[in-house]
Amino acid sequence: MFRRRLSVLVATAALAMGTAACGGGTSSSGGGLGASAKPAGYAMTQATNIPASPTLDAIKSRGKIVIGTKFDQPLFGLKNPVTGNIDGFDAELSRLLAKRVLGDDKKIDFVETVSKNREDFIEQGKVDAVIATYTINDARKQRVGFAGPYYLAGQDIMVKKDNTTIKSVTDLNGKKVSSVQGSTSEQNIKSKAPQAQVLLFDTYTTAGEALRDGRVDAESTDNVILLGLVDKNPDAFKLVGAPFTQEPYGIGLKKADTVFRNFVNDTLAEAEKNGDWQKAYAATAGKVDPKPPTPPAIDRY
Protein backbone atom coordinates (compact mmCIF):
# COMPACT_ATOMS: atom_id res chain seq x y z
CA MET A 1 0.00 0.00 0.00
CA PHE A 2 2.72 2.42 1.02
CA ARG A 3 4.96 1.35 -1.85
CA ARG A 4 2.14 1.93 -4.35
CA ARG A 5 1.44 5.39 -2.94
CA LEU A 6 5.15 6.20 -2.98
CA SER A 7 5.56 5.18 -6.62
CA VAL A 8 2.57 7.36 -7.59
CA LEU A 9 4.19 10.29 -5.78
CA VAL A 10 7.51 9.73 -7.53
CA ALA A 11 5.83 9.46 -10.93
CA THR A 12 3.93 12.72 -10.37
CA ALA A 13 7.07 14.52 -9.22
CA ALA A 14 9.00 13.28 -12.26
CA LEU A 15 6.20 14.43 -14.56
CA ALA A 16 6.07 17.83 -12.88
CA MET A 17 9.84 18.32 -13.15
CA GLY A 18 9.78 17.20 -16.77
CA THR A 19 7.13 19.74 -17.77
CA ALA A 20 8.88 22.48 -15.82
CA ALA A 21 12.12 21.80 -17.65
CA CYS A 22 10.35 22.12 -20.98
CA GLY A 23 9.14 25.63 -20.19
CA GLY A 24 11.30 28.55 -21.30
CA GLY A 25 12.65 31.36 -19.11
CA THR A 26 11.24 34.88 -19.09
CA SER A 27 14.44 36.64 -20.13
CA SER A 28 16.24 36.29 -23.40
CA SER A 29 19.50 37.37 -24.97
CA GLY A 30 20.05 38.83 -28.40
CA GLY A 31 20.89 36.89 -31.49
CA GLY A 32 19.06 34.03 -33.07
CA LEU A 33 16.73 33.77 -36.05
CA GLY A 34 13.31 35.24 -35.66
CA ALA A 35 10.49 36.59 -37.78
CA SER A 36 12.14 40.01 -38.02
CA ALA A 37 15.63 40.18 -39.51
CA LYS A 38 18.36 41.58 -37.33
CA PRO A 39 20.33 44.47 -38.79
CA ALA A 40 23.71 43.47 -40.15
CA GLY A 41 25.67 45.04 -37.34
CA TYR A 42 25.66 48.15 -35.28
CA ALA A 43 28.46 50.69 -35.40
CA MET A 44 28.06 51.33 -31.66
CA THR A 45 31.07 50.46 -29.56
CA GLN A 46 31.62 50.20 -25.85
CA ALA A 47 32.16 53.57 -24.21
CA THR A 48 35.79 54.12 -23.24
CA ASN A 49 35.00 56.22 -20.22
CA ILE A 50 31.96 55.11 -18.24
CA PRO A 51 31.17 57.58 -15.45
CA ALA A 52 30.35 56.50 -11.93
CA SER A 53 26.67 56.34 -11.16
CA PRO A 54 24.58 54.00 -9.01
CA THR A 55 22.89 52.42 -12.02
CA LEU A 56 26.02 52.10 -14.16
CA ASP A 57 28.01 50.64 -11.29
CA ALA A 58 25.26 48.10 -10.66
CA ILE A 59 25.20 47.15 -14.34
CA LYS A 60 28.96 46.70 -14.45
CA SER A 61 29.13 44.60 -11.31
CA ARG A 62 26.18 42.49 -12.48
CA GLY A 63 27.70 42.04 -15.93
CA LYS A 64 24.25 42.42 -17.50
CA ILE A 65 21.87 45.29 -18.11
CA VAL A 66 18.22 44.78 -17.12
CA ILE A 67 15.74 46.56 -19.38
CA GLY A 68 11.99 46.70 -18.94
CA THR A 69 10.14 46.48 -22.19
CA LYS A 70 6.79 45.40 -23.58
CA PHE A 71 6.39 41.78 -24.58
CA ASP A 72 3.15 42.14 -26.51
CA GLN A 73 3.81 45.25 -28.62
CA PRO A 74 4.31 44.44 -32.28
CA LEU A 75 7.13 46.48 -33.88
CA PHE A 76 8.42 47.81 -30.55
CA GLY A 77 8.63 45.05 -27.96
CA LEU A 78 7.23 41.66 -28.95
CA LYS A 79 8.29 38.30 -27.59
CA ASN A 80 8.88 35.97 -30.51
CA PRO A 81 7.09 32.71 -29.62
CA VAL A 82 9.49 30.65 -31.71
CA THR A 83 12.85 31.99 -30.59
CA GLY A 84 11.90 33.53 -27.24
CA ASN A 85 13.71 36.74 -28.24
CA ILE A 86 12.22 40.18 -27.87
CA ASP A 87 11.89 41.82 -31.29
CA GLY A 88 11.20 45.47 -31.93
CA PHE A 89 12.54 49.00 -32.00
CA ASP A 90 12.59 49.34 -28.19
CA ALA A 91 14.44 46.04 -27.94
CA GLU A 92 17.01 47.17 -30.53
CA LEU A 93 17.64 50.42 -28.64
CA SER A 94 18.11 48.32 -25.49
CA ARG A 95 20.70 46.24 -27.30
CA LEU A 96 22.49 49.40 -28.45
CA LEU A 97 22.61 50.56 -24.83
CA ALA A 98 23.96 47.19 -23.72
CA LYS A 99 26.67 47.46 -26.35
CA ARG A 100 27.56 50.92 -25.13
CA VAL A 101 27.89 49.96 -21.47
CA LEU A 102 29.14 46.38 -21.62
CA GLY A 103 30.41 46.02 -25.18
CA ASP A 104 28.09 43.12 -25.97
CA ASP A 105 24.45 43.36 -27.03
CA LYS A 106 23.82 39.88 -25.67
CA LYS A 107 24.52 40.89 -22.06
CA ILE A 108 20.97 41.96 -21.52
CA ASP A 109 17.99 40.70 -19.52
CA PHE A 110 14.55 41.77 -20.72
CA VAL A 111 11.80 42.09 -18.12
CA GLU A 112 8.20 42.55 -19.14
CA THR A 113 6.77 45.90 -18.07
CA VAL A 114 3.16 46.79 -18.73
CA SER A 115 1.84 50.36 -18.84
CA LYS A 116 0.78 50.19 -15.20
CA ASN A 117 4.01 49.13 -13.52
CA ARG A 118 6.72 51.06 -15.37
CA GLU A 119 7.23 53.70 -12.67
CA ASP A 120 7.12 51.12 -9.87
CA PHE A 121 9.75 48.92 -11.53
CA ILE A 122 12.10 51.86 -11.99
CA GLU A 123 11.63 53.13 -8.45
CA GLN A 124 12.11 49.67 -6.97
CA GLY A 125 15.23 49.08 -9.01
CA LYS A 126 13.76 46.00 -10.65
CA VAL A 127 15.09 47.33 -13.98
CA ASP A 128 17.97 49.65 -14.92
CA ALA A 129 15.87 51.40 -17.55
CA VAL A 130 12.49 51.13 -19.22
CA ILE A 131 12.26 51.31 -22.99
CA ALA A 132 8.62 50.39 -23.55
CA THR A 133 6.67 52.88 -25.73
CA TYR A 134 6.97 55.13 -22.68
CA THR A 135 5.46 58.58 -23.24
CA ILE A 136 7.24 61.42 -21.45
CA ASN A 137 4.94 63.68 -19.45
CA ASP A 138 5.22 65.96 -16.43
CA ALA A 139 3.23 63.73 -14.09
CA ARG A 140 5.60 60.84 -14.73
CA LYS A 141 8.62 63.13 -14.37
CA GLN A 142 7.61 63.52 -10.72
CA ARG A 143 8.54 59.87 -10.16
CA VAL A 144 11.09 58.90 -12.80
CA GLY A 145 13.70 60.51 -15.05
CA PHE A 146 13.58 60.38 -18.84
CA ALA A 147 16.34 60.18 -21.42
CA GLY A 148 15.43 61.02 -25.00
CA PRO A 149 12.86 61.34 -26.57
CA TYR A 150 13.90 58.73 -29.10
CA TYR A 151 10.69 58.72 -31.16
CA LEU A 152 7.63 60.89 -31.73
CA ALA A 153 4.36 59.00 -31.93
CA GLY A 154 0.82 60.35 -31.87
CA GLN A 155 -2.37 58.98 -30.42
CA ASP A 156 -4.69 57.63 -33.10
CA ILE A 157 -7.85 55.54 -33.36
CA MET A 158 -8.30 52.00 -34.61
CA VAL A 159 -11.67 50.74 -35.78
CA LYS A 160 -13.10 47.67 -37.45
CA LYS A 161 -12.29 47.42 -41.13
CA ASP A 162 -15.87 48.14 -42.22
CA ASN A 163 -16.43 51.15 -39.95
CA THR A 164 -17.22 54.40 -41.74
CA THR A 165 -18.68 56.51 -38.92
CA ILE A 166 -15.55 57.29 -36.94
CA LYS A 167 -13.24 59.67 -38.79
CA SER A 168 -11.71 61.78 -36.05
CA VAL A 169 -11.42 61.94 -32.31
CA THR A 170 -14.58 64.03 -31.88
CA ASP A 171 -16.59 61.21 -33.50
CA LEU A 172 -15.79 59.20 -30.38
CA ASN A 173 -18.29 61.19 -28.33
CA GLY A 174 -21.10 58.89 -27.29
CA LYS A 175 -19.17 55.82 -28.43
CA LYS A 176 -17.29 53.16 -26.50
CA VAL A 177 -13.52 53.20 -26.75
CA SER A 178 -11.05 50.72 -25.30
CA SER A 179 -7.57 51.47 -24.07
CA VAL A 180 -5.14 50.27 -21.43
CA GLN A 181 -4.93 50.92 -17.68
CA GLY A 182 -2.04 53.08 -16.60
CA SER A 183 -1.48 54.74 -19.99
CA THR A 184 -1.82 58.36 -20.98
CA SER A 185 -4.30 57.37 -23.68
CA GLU A 186 -7.37 57.51 -21.43
CA GLN A 187 -6.83 61.11 -20.34
CA ASN A 188 -6.19 62.22 -23.92
CA ILE A 189 -9.44 60.65 -25.10
CA LYS A 190 -11.35 62.21 -22.21
CA SER A 191 -9.96 65.67 -22.93
CA LYS A 192 -10.69 65.58 -26.68
CA ALA A 193 -13.96 63.61 -26.53
CA PRO A 194 -15.51 64.06 -23.08
CA GLN A 195 -18.67 62.10 -23.93
CA ALA A 196 -16.78 59.01 -24.95
CA GLN A 197 -17.11 55.97 -22.70
CA VAL A 198 -13.65 54.53 -22.06
CA LEU A 199 -13.15 50.88 -21.09
CA LEU A 200 -9.70 50.08 -19.73
CA PHE A 201 -8.09 46.65 -20.09
CA ASP A 202 -4.74 45.36 -18.93
CA THR A 203 -3.00 45.00 -22.31
CA TYR A 204 -3.46 46.42 -25.81
CA THR A 205 -4.18 42.98 -27.19
CA THR A 206 -7.14 42.38 -24.84
CA ALA A 207 -8.37 45.90 -25.67
CA GLY A 208 -8.14 44.85 -29.34
CA GLU A 209 -10.11 41.68 -28.55
CA ALA A 210 -12.87 43.85 -27.12
CA LEU A 211 -12.94 45.78 -30.41
CA ARG A 212 -13.03 42.59 -32.44
CA ASP A 213 -15.92 41.27 -30.35
CA GLY A 214 -17.84 44.47 -30.90
CA ARG A 215 -17.89 45.40 -27.23
CA VAL A 216 -16.34 48.75 -28.13
CA ASP A 217 -16.48 50.84 -31.29
CA ALA A 218 -12.80 51.79 -31.35
CA GLU A 219 -9.45 51.35 -29.65
CA SER A 220 -7.29 54.38 -29.11
CA THR A 221 -3.63 54.63 -28.21
CA ASP A 222 -0.31 55.59 -29.83
CA ASN A 223 -0.38 55.10 -33.59
CA VAL A 224 2.67 52.87 -33.67
CA ILE A 225 1.08 50.45 -31.21
CA LEU A 226 -2.08 50.42 -33.29
CA LEU A 227 -0.01 49.96 -36.48
CA GLY A 228 1.40 46.82 -34.98
CA LEU A 229 -2.06 45.52 -34.13
CA VAL A 230 -3.36 46.35 -37.62
CA ASP A 231 -0.33 44.64 -39.10
CA LYS A 232 -1.23 41.45 -37.27
CA ASN A 233 -4.90 41.68 -38.22
CA PRO A 234 -5.10 43.44 -41.60
CA ASP A 235 -8.55 42.01 -42.38
CA ALA A 236 -10.13 42.99 -39.09
CA PHE A 237 -8.85 46.44 -38.22
CA LYS A 238 -7.83 49.68 -39.82
CA LEU A 239 -6.28 52.92 -38.60
CA VAL A 240 -8.39 56.08 -38.86
CA GLY A 241 -5.20 58.01 -39.57
CA ALA A 242 -5.99 61.22 -37.66
CA PRO A 243 -3.47 61.52 -34.81
CA PHE A 244 -4.65 64.00 -32.20
CA THR A 245 -1.71 64.19 -29.80
CA GLN A 246 2.06 64.13 -29.84
CA GLU A 247 3.62 61.32 -27.83
CA PRO A 248 7.37 61.59 -27.26
CA TYR A 249 8.76 58.17 -26.31
CA GLY A 250 11.53 58.29 -23.73
CA ILE A 251 13.78 55.95 -21.79
CA GLY A 252 12.64 55.79 -18.18
CA LEU A 253 15.32 55.76 -15.50
CA LYS A 254 15.75 56.46 -11.80
CA LYS A 255 14.89 60.09 -11.20
CA ALA A 256 17.92 60.90 -9.07
CA ASP A 257 20.55 59.34 -11.32
CA THR A 258 21.35 62.30 -13.60
CA VAL A 259 24.77 60.87 -14.52
CA PHE A 260 23.09 57.80 -16.02
CA ARG A 261 20.55 59.99 -17.76
CA ASN A 262 23.29 62.03 -19.43
CA PHE A 263 25.09 58.84 -20.39
CA VAL A 264 21.98 57.41 -22.04
CA ASN A 265 21.32 60.71 -23.81
CA ASP A 266 24.89 60.66 -25.14
CA THR A 267 24.42 57.06 -26.29
CA LEU A 268 21.20 58.03 -28.07
CA ALA A 269 22.90 61.00 -29.75
CA GLU A 270 25.72 58.71 -30.89
CA ALA A 271 23.27 56.16 -32.30
CA GLU A 272 21.43 58.88 -34.21
CA LYS A 273 24.72 60.22 -35.58
CA ASN A 274 26.30 56.96 -36.72
CA GLY A 275 23.20 55.53 -38.36
CA ASP A 276 22.39 52.84 -35.77
CA TRP A 277 19.08 54.50 -34.85
CA GLN A 278 18.01 54.47 -38.49
CA LYS A 279 19.15 50.87 -38.94
CA ALA A 280 17.21 49.74 -35.88
CA TYR A 281 14.06 51.54 -37.03
CA ALA A 282 14.24 50.19 -40.57
CA ALA A 283 14.54 46.62 -39.29
CA THR A 284 11.54 46.87 -36.98
CA ALA A 285 8.83 49.56 -37.08
CA GLY A 286 10.15 50.80 -40.42
CA LYS A 287 8.82 47.64 -42.07
CA VAL A 288 5.24 48.82 -41.58
CA ASP A 289 5.90 52.57 -41.66
CA PRO A 290 7.94 53.11 -44.83
CA LYS A 291 8.62 56.81 -44.28
CA PRO A 292 11.70 56.79 -42.04
CA PRO A 293 11.21 59.63 -39.58
CA THR A 294 13.99 61.82 -38.31
CA PRO A 295 14.90 61.29 -34.69
CA PRO A 296 13.44 64.01 -32.45
CA ALA A 297 15.65 66.46 -30.57
CA ILE A 298 16.91 65.10 -27.26
CA ASP A 299 15.58 66.96 -24.24
CA ARG A 300 18.30 67.35 -21.62
CA TYR A 301 16.81 68.70 -18.44
Add this chain to the structure above:
Amino acid sequence: MGVVFGHLSDYASGFWYTVALTLASFLVSLLVGIVIATMRISPAAPARAAGLFYVETVRNTPLLVLLFLFFFGLTKVGLAYSIFVSGVIVIGAYHGAFVAEALRSGVGAVSKGQAEAARSIGLTFSQSLRYVVLPQAFRTVVPPIGNIFIALTKNTSLITVIAGVDLTSAADRLNTTYAQAIPIFFGAAVAYLILTIPSGLAFGWIERKVAIAR
Protein backbone atom coordinates in the same frame (compact mmCIF):
# COMPACT_ATOMS: atom_id res chain seq x y z
CA MET B 1 -4.35 61.43 2.26
CA GLY B 2 -5.68 64.56 0.61
CA VAL B 3 -5.97 62.78 -2.71
CA VAL B 4 -8.39 60.29 -1.13
CA PHE B 5 -10.65 62.90 0.43
CA GLY B 6 -10.59 64.99 -2.71
CA HIS B 7 -11.97 62.12 -4.77
CA LEU B 8 -14.54 60.54 -2.50
CA SER B 9 -17.06 60.57 -5.33
CA ASP B 10 -14.80 58.29 -7.41
CA TYR B 11 -14.49 55.92 -4.49
CA ALA B 12 -18.24 56.11 -3.91
CA SER B 13 -19.20 55.14 -7.46
CA GLY B 14 -16.72 52.27 -7.39
CA PHE B 15 -18.00 51.25 -3.96
CA TRP B 16 -21.63 51.00 -5.08
CA TYR B 17 -20.62 49.06 -8.19
CA THR B 18 -18.78 46.60 -5.94
CA VAL B 19 -21.78 46.37 -3.61
CA ALA B 20 -24.14 45.66 -6.51
CA LEU B 21 -21.75 43.12 -8.00
CA THR B 22 -21.24 41.41 -4.63
CA LEU B 23 -24.93 41.11 -3.81
CA ALA B 24 -25.93 39.93 -7.28
CA SER B 25 -23.08 37.39 -7.45
CA PHE B 26 -23.84 36.14 -3.95
CA LEU B 27 -27.48 35.54 -4.88
CA VAL B 28 -26.39 33.62 -7.96
CA SER B 29 -23.85 31.64 -5.94
CA LEU B 30 -26.53 30.66 -3.40
CA LEU B 31 -28.87 29.47 -6.15
CA VAL B 32 -26.10 27.58 -7.92
CA GLY B 33 -24.88 26.16 -4.61
CA ILE B 34 -28.31 24.84 -3.63
CA VAL B 35 -28.80 23.19 -7.02
CA ILE B 36 -25.36 21.60 -7.09
CA ALA B 37 -25.55 20.47 -3.46
CA THR B 38 -28.89 18.83 -4.14
CA MET B 39 -27.35 17.06 -7.12
CA ARG B 40 -24.43 15.88 -5.05
CA ILE B 41 -26.59 14.28 -2.37
CA SER B 42 -29.22 12.98 -4.78
CA PRO B 43 -29.93 9.24 -4.90
CA ALA B 44 -29.47 9.30 -8.69
CA ALA B 45 -25.89 8.52 -9.70
CA PRO B 46 -25.80 10.67 -12.88
CA ALA B 47 -26.88 13.70 -10.84
CA ARG B 48 -24.18 13.01 -8.29
CA ALA B 49 -21.57 12.63 -11.03
CA ALA B 50 -22.61 15.86 -12.74
CA GLY B 51 -22.51 17.73 -9.45
CA LEU B 52 -19.05 16.37 -8.65
CA PHE B 53 -17.82 17.30 -12.12
CA TYR B 54 -19.06 20.85 -11.73
CA VAL B 55 -17.50 21.34 -8.32
CA GLU B 56 -14.14 19.85 -9.24
CA THR B 57 -13.70 21.80 -12.50
CA VAL B 58 -15.03 25.17 -11.34
CA ARG B 59 -13.42 25.12 -7.93
CA ASN B 60 -9.98 24.27 -9.28
CA THR B 61 -9.81 26.85 -12.06
CA PRO B 62 -8.59 30.33 -11.13
CA LEU B 63 -11.40 32.86 -11.16
CA LEU B 64 -9.33 35.12 -13.41
CA VAL B 65 -9.06 32.40 -16.04
CA LEU B 66 -12.80 31.75 -15.85
CA LEU B 67 -13.52 35.46 -16.32
CA PHE B 68 -11.30 35.67 -19.40
CA LEU B 69 -12.76 32.50 -20.89
CA PHE B 70 -16.30 33.72 -20.37
CA PHE B 71 -15.78 37.31 -21.48
CA PHE B 72 -13.51 36.79 -24.48
CA GLY B 73 -14.12 33.15 -25.29
CA LEU B 74 -17.89 33.03 -25.49
CA THR B 75 -18.00 35.77 -28.12
CA LYS B 76 -16.33 33.31 -30.47
CA VAL B 77 -19.51 31.23 -30.29
CA GLY B 78 -21.74 34.24 -30.59
CA LEU B 79 -22.64 34.94 -26.94
CA ALA B 80 -21.68 38.31 -25.53
CA TYR B 81 -22.77 39.50 -22.10
CA SER B 82 -22.08 42.90 -20.64
CA ILE B 83 -19.21 43.37 -18.20
CA PHE B 84 -21.49 43.46 -15.13
CA VAL B 85 -23.56 40.45 -16.20
CA SER B 86 -20.44 38.48 -17.09
CA GLY B 87 -19.03 39.25 -13.66
CA VAL B 88 -22.21 38.21 -11.87
CA ILE B 89 -22.46 34.93 -13.80
CA VAL B 90 -18.82 33.92 -13.46
CA ILE B 91 -18.27 35.06 -9.87
CA GLY B 92 -21.64 33.55 -8.88
CA ALA B 93 -20.92 30.25 -10.60
CA TYR B 94 -17.41 30.06 -9.12
CA HIS B 95 -18.47 30.67 -5.53
CA GLY B 96 -21.52 28.49 -6.11
CA ALA B 97 -19.17 25.51 -6.11
CA PHE B 98 -17.88 26.49 -2.67
CA VAL B 99 -21.41 27.13 -1.38
CA ALA B 100 -22.42 23.68 -2.65
CA GLU B 101 -19.63 22.04 -0.67
CA ALA B 102 -20.53 24.02 2.46
CA LEU B 103 -24.19 23.04 2.12
CA ARG B 104 -23.25 19.43 1.55
CA SER B 105 -21.18 19.37 4.71
CA GLY B 106 -24.07 20.95 6.59
CA VAL B 107 -26.44 18.29 5.35
CA GLY B 108 -23.94 15.66 6.38
CA ALA B 109 -23.99 17.07 9.88
CA VAL B 110 -27.72 16.37 10.22
CA SER B 111 -28.11 12.90 11.64
CA LYS B 112 -29.23 10.21 9.23
CA GLY B 113 -32.19 9.40 11.43
CA GLN B 114 -33.85 12.67 10.45
CA ALA B 115 -33.84 11.85 6.75
CA GLU B 116 -35.00 8.31 7.45
CA ALA B 117 -37.82 9.52 9.68
CA ALA B 118 -38.90 12.01 7.02
CA ARG B 119 -39.02 9.32 4.34
CA SER B 120 -40.88 6.99 6.67
CA ILE B 121 -43.72 9.48 7.16
CA GLY B 122 -44.09 9.65 3.39
CA LEU B 123 -42.23 12.81 2.36
CA THR B 124 -40.51 12.69 -1.05
CA PHE B 125 -36.78 13.30 -1.38
CA SER B 126 -37.19 17.00 -2.14
CA GLN B 127 -39.87 17.47 0.52
CA SER B 128 -37.69 15.84 3.17
CA LEU B 129 -34.84 18.10 2.12
CA ARG B 130 -36.98 21.19 2.22
CA TYR B 131 -38.93 20.64 5.44
CA VAL B 132 -36.65 18.51 7.62
CA VAL B 133 -33.02 18.33 6.56
CA LEU B 134 -32.12 21.74 5.14
CA PRO B 135 -33.59 23.81 8.00
CA GLN B 136 -31.37 21.89 10.39
CA ALA B 137 -28.40 21.95 8.06
CA PHE B 138 -28.78 25.71 7.79
CA ARG B 139 -27.52 26.24 11.31
CA THR B 140 -24.19 24.56 10.61
CA VAL B 141 -23.54 26.27 7.32
CA VAL B 142 -23.91 29.89 8.40
CA PRO B 143 -20.23 30.42 9.35
CA PRO B 144 -18.80 28.83 6.15
CA ILE B 145 -21.25 30.73 3.98
CA GLY B 146 -20.29 33.91 5.76
CA ASN B 147 -16.68 33.09 4.88
CA ILE B 148 -17.61 32.56 1.25
CA PHE B 149 -19.44 35.88 1.17
CA ILE B 150 -16.40 37.75 2.42
CA ALA B 151 -14.14 35.95 -0.06
CA LEU B 152 -16.61 36.80 -2.82
CA THR B 153 -16.60 40.47 -1.87
CA LYS B 154 -12.86 40.61 -2.31
CA ASN B 155 -12.86 38.51 -5.48
CA THR B 156 -15.13 41.03 -7.20
CA SER B 157 -12.02 43.17 -7.60
CA LEU B 158 -11.01 40.88 -10.48
CA ILE B 159 -13.64 42.57 -12.63
CA THR B 160 -10.99 45.21 -13.43
CA VAL B 161 -9.43 42.86 -15.98
CA ILE B 162 -12.61 42.91 -18.05
CA ALA B 163 -12.81 46.69 -17.69
CA GLY B 164 -15.30 46.76 -14.81
CA VAL B 165 -15.40 50.07 -12.91
CA ASP B 166 -15.43 48.73 -9.36
CA LEU B 167 -13.73 50.02 -6.22
CA THR B 168 -10.30 48.59 -7.06
CA SER B 169 -10.46 49.95 -10.59
CA ALA B 170 -11.43 53.38 -9.25
CA ALA B 171 -8.38 53.36 -6.98
CA ASP B 172 -6.21 52.15 -9.86
CA ARG B 173 -7.35 54.97 -12.12
CA LEU B 174 -6.71 57.53 -9.38
CA ASN B 175 -3.24 56.09 -8.96
CA THR B 176 -2.53 56.47 -12.68
CA THR B 177 -3.18 60.20 -12.40
CA TYR B 178 -1.66 60.93 -9.00
CA ALA B 179 0.87 58.12 -8.50
CA GLN B 180 0.40 57.97 -4.72
CA ALA B 181 -0.23 54.28 -4.29
CA ILE B 182 -0.14 54.08 -0.50
CA PRO B 183 -2.94 56.50 0.49
CA ILE B 184 -5.04 55.61 -2.57
CA PHE B 185 -5.01 51.86 -2.04
CA PHE B 186 -5.23 52.26 1.71
CA GLY B 187 -8.46 54.15 1.06
CA ALA B 188 -9.66 51.29 -1.14
CA ALA B 189 -8.82 48.76 1.58
CA VAL B 190 -10.79 50.79 4.13
CA ALA B 191 -13.74 50.89 1.72
CA TYR B 192 -13.63 47.09 1.39
CA LEU B 193 -13.53 46.81 5.18
CA ILE B 194 -16.66 48.98 5.34
CA LEU B 195 -18.26 46.25 3.27
CA THR B 196 -16.80 43.14 4.88
CA ILE B 197 -16.80 43.94 8.59
CA PRO B 198 -20.56 44.64 8.81
CA SER B 199 -21.14 41.50 6.71
CA GLY B 200 -19.15 39.48 9.23
CA LEU B 201 -21.18 41.01 12.05
CA ALA B 202 -24.43 40.30 10.19
CA PHE B 203 -23.52 36.67 9.69
CA GLY B 204 -22.61 36.43 13.37
CA TRP B 205 -26.04 37.78 14.24
CA ILE B 206 -27.72 35.23 11.93
CA GLU B 207 -25.65 32.46 13.48
CA ARG B 208 -26.81 33.37 16.94
CA LYS B 209 -30.41 33.65 15.79
CA VAL B 210 -30.55 30.11 14.36
CA ALA B 211 -28.42 28.44 17.01
CA ILE B 212 -30.06 25.78 19.12
CA ALA B 213 -30.31 26.87 22.72
CA ARG B 214 -27.84 24.67 24.57
